[in-house]
Amino acid sequence: MKNPCQKLLKNIVCSLLVVELLATSAPSFAGTLTLRLGPPSVGQGGANPLGLPPGPADMEFAWITESQWETSFSVSPGLLVGKRHKWGGLYTGIGGGIIISSNGVGLGPYTSFGWESSGSFLRYGIEYKQALGMVSSGLISPYAVRAGLGIVF
């Protein structure tokens, strides 16, 4: 039977090794995780009012890094990746991705215009995002006005 003290010491050493490995290999995930709410216009003549409570189509999740690269996903305009140019709280974003509309799904560019507060833990803001996508029947151009809250990591 092993000495209980030796067993405990072995467990402590193993735990310290695991923690040390995680601490030195973990990448930095600094950025802001944002949830925005607002109705999209998907080529059906305009947006419906924001649902109360909001439905899946009214939601957009976005991850913005410290260097202002943004990855966002919503039912419409779609899955987008781009970069922001900031003036204080105001910003313009440009990028591209998979554009989704009621008239099809295609690839294309997007632009965004918005304002975001500068909190160190919580940031709120409002944004207009528009996209152009090429589909078999022509050009689609969904857009959305959304307001939301972000948590800074």
Next chain:
Amino acid sequence: MSRRSDRYGSFIYLFSMALMLTISVASPEAHALEVATGIGGVEEGDDRGQSAAILHLGLSSQWYSRFYIWGRSYGPVTETNGILAFAKQTEIFGSKSLTASAGFSLMANQTSISYKDYPQENSSFTNTNIGLLLGLRYNIVSTKSFALTASWDSHLFAAGDAVLLLVTGRKQILGLTAGVAL
């Protein structure tokens, strides 16, 4: 006043106002007057496009006015739309060719219904609205006296009380203009 002059009177008024507003913000060291014309494709929320004419007036590197006009006829109905925009632009991402614009837009829409056989039933009505301009412009070709510019402009209008639930109407215009500095 004839029906035709009445139809376009509101647009002429808007254009004159644009010219006065643009001149009023010109600084003493403003660049030469820039005049450009071009064509655009208008999308009004249904993923369909209509062609539009564009007139651009710029009196400085930052301030400009734009006038868009388009319309269509179907049967006895004639619809004419005009937007006057007044905006400030700024360079983004360190590029002298790529600029972002923000400003305001005045929109007028006139719908006329004319019956040849029943002129007493003819009618016409005009709606106006004020909104926000957000856009991007890219100078494809830019020299001292000539510029060829592509633009992606959106004019957002509040949908009445529903704006509280973030409902907006939008006129999106993809444009291509060619202009000279006078």
